[in-house]
Amino acid sequence: MGSDATTRRSGDGGYTTSTAFLEALAEGGVEYVFGNLGSDHPGILEAYALARAEGREHTLPRLVICPHESVAMAAALGHAQVSGVAQVVLAHVECGTQNIGGMLHNAAKGRTGVLMYAGASPFTQDGELFGSRNEFIQWIQDVHDQRGIVRGYTKYDNEIRTGANVKQLVRRAVQIASSSPAGPVYLVGPREVMEAEAPPQRADPAQFPPVAPAALAPDTVERVASALAGARQPVVVTSYLGRDRAAVPELVRLCEAAGAGVLESVPMHVNFPADHPLHWGYQWNDQHHNPLLESADVVLVLGSDVPWIPTRNRPSADARVFVVDEDPLKEQMPLWHVPAELFARADLATAVRQLRERVTELAEPSAVAARRATAEAEHERLFEQRSRREVPDGETITPEYLVALVRDLVDDDTLVLTESITNYPAVSWHLRRNTPGSLLGSGGGSLGWALGAAVGAKLAAPDRTVVSLVGDGSYLFGVPSSAFWLARRYDAPSLTIVFDNNGWNAPKASALGVHPDGTAARHDDFGVDFTPQADLAGIAAAAGGAWGRTVKAAGELPGALAEAYSVVRSGRAAVLAVQVPGL
Incomplete structure (x- = not known):
């Protein structure tokens, strides 16, 4: 940092807590900040703009704009699972923090390191400090315990109260997130603090390594x-x-x-x-x-x-x-x-x-x-x-047949993400992956991980082909309009193959497991079908310019799979919705 940067006044492009925060992330190896921006982030946006104007944007992590916090969190998880390095999610105060919820569960249960940062409503309202409240929403978004929203899932949470030690707080947060068992951490920064001028500081990342591996006695x-x-x-x-x-x-x-x-x-x-x-x-x-x-x-x-x-x-x-x-x-x-x-x-x-x-x-x-x-x-x-199950039933496409075709299509280096839920067993038994790191799941139970995770995984490993196997429920939970827009903007294409059985099979299976002869079973009344069916491939095409197709007959499937895989390898996202036996 130049000495002139430290003498600028707050609000005039000076060296602020926000700049120190972002520098600390980059110095610690963080490549991406996956962000959904709000009124709490002017200091962050100003720090990025100043870095670009001064030709030092390479000193900060790349900002990836995500139109939905759940997708941002999933992308950060996908990147961390592939790279082994905790990434960062930028959320908008307590609203954005709550939008992260399901993916936060996956980070905690899947033991994946990620640092979540959210601003907080300004704590002054009469202009006492630079960054004081100036929008009506900042009263509405002021809650008693914002950090408490995530505390049941995080390994660590803290508030940034001054720019004087922000690098130390960031280093400690990343160290905890990365230490086994890895997991999510959460930092909050009020706007006045993040806008304030910060003194030059050092916090050597080499002095904050993850905890060393433990051996058996x-x-x-x-x-x-x-x-x-x-x-x-x-x-x-x-x-x-x-x-x-x-x-x-x-x-x-x-x-x-x-x-x-x-x-x-x-x-x-x-x-x-x-x-x-x-x-x-x-x-x-x-x-x-x-x-x-x-x-x-x-x-x-x-x-x-x-x-x-x-x-x-x-x-x-x-x-x-x-x-x-x-x-x-x-x-x-x-x-x-x-x-x-x-x-x-x-x-x-x-x-x-x-x-x-x-x-x-x-x-x-x-x-x-x-x-x-x-x-x-x-x-x-x-x-x-x-x-013996890897054959279609006439023109009906069985999950086993679909997965066997995918197995023959992909190579050992292809990265496969699985969020196929009731078809998890079919994927395991028939995909038969052998190379460590070539198959990933969320590790948790909250749906919607794969679409965003595919973007993060592709950013972490741009030379690898990424293929996601998802259920139709998982696909819709993944906010496909946001995820495929994101993939298009940041040149992170993947192939998404949807097991489309027109509904949520998992709740039906759970109900039958408890009430095999109940009223719901006798009347086949479970309330879990997706009629009328959504155009799953069409969503991706409309939002992200993806190639899309729906396949209903077994005879069409090999050719459609080959075409979709070729499209992705050429640099365009693709969605193949495959209709498998219904509920």
Whole structure:
């Protein structure tokens, strides 16, 4: 910063708290500020304009204008999930903060680092300070506890009260957001503070690194490794180990050393290569017993919030269960328990590496070979059964057929986002991703993540092709008019494939799960259909100039998929709505 910048008066283009705030973000590695702007952001806008006028816009993160806060948050999450670096969302006071709500849930439950910043209504009203109230809305938007709106989901929240230490506050916020388990943080800055002149300051980002990975204690390594090495039928259950791409090959080596099968429960990442002969498939809301899980004598849960549903499928009461996780007790979940003899907090890649080294020393080779042969036979049986479903039903397009065609279309480097909800199992079983980092889900349960996340993911990895597999409900929740406009403006095209079953299948399935013979079931009256059907592809075409098509017959699908994929690879967004069997 030049010395002349610090002497300018507030409001005259001086070096303000807003400028220091944005500089701190860039110095900490933040590439993008995804923003929905309002009356609380004049200082931010002035800081950007001044930087452009002075030819130093490269010293600030790029501002990406998002016409809806939910899309902004989803984009920030998508970028962070791909880049591994927390990004920033700019929200408009308490209104914009509440609009973020569903994606905030996904950030917290998916353990994705993101910094949310919102202004606050000015705290003076008679011109006492520069930036004082001058619009009627600023009285209406003044609430008792703006930070309290998000406190049930954030790891940290604070208010910027002075420009003198704003860089330190930003560094600390990003450090907390990025430390395992990662998650969202929230800062608030009143307009008078963000407009005020700030003194030059330093807060070296190198002094605010994320917390270093934690290892297992030696006696824990010995206990778990001994159990795996001596097991009759060991199984590993994981959901999100693949968030750390380096952990996936370590898990492969551990399972090969132990002869253990791997079961992915509600996976949102590539946790284990699908084609590996020790892969035992996927478990979602399965309402039936899993004999492979129930017959295991040693179960190692490595990074999972829901390793099984106790009322439907669970290990034998005699099984030895061990839980290793960065968040082993799920402290933010009021009701949670997995009966286990050991819970250990550790970085998953580090823990798996430790266990693999000790299991290799302890395991008897002939026993491991026998266990691997049994596990590999189960893999062949399971995936062969699923492969038989990959055919259409006449001209009716089944989800399994659709996903199998997508599998054959994409390459290993293609980044696939999944928000297919009731078709999550079909995507897992039939897409069969093998490359770590090539599949992402939101990690949470709030719909509408994929469309915005695809923009953020493309900005983070511009050379990769991005494909989203979504339900029609997820598509509409994603504010497609805003998301596809955003993709067009910032040259971030992706292919969105919609499982269009004309409604919300998930609430119907939930109702049938509780009332299988109830009145709703007898009368087929669930109130979840989308009649009249929206033109899903047409929304994207109108808002973002996307290529769009709706496919109803199986014979049309291969050609339509190939065309849509080609369009995206040439630089234009595409939406293919595929009508699958209805509710």
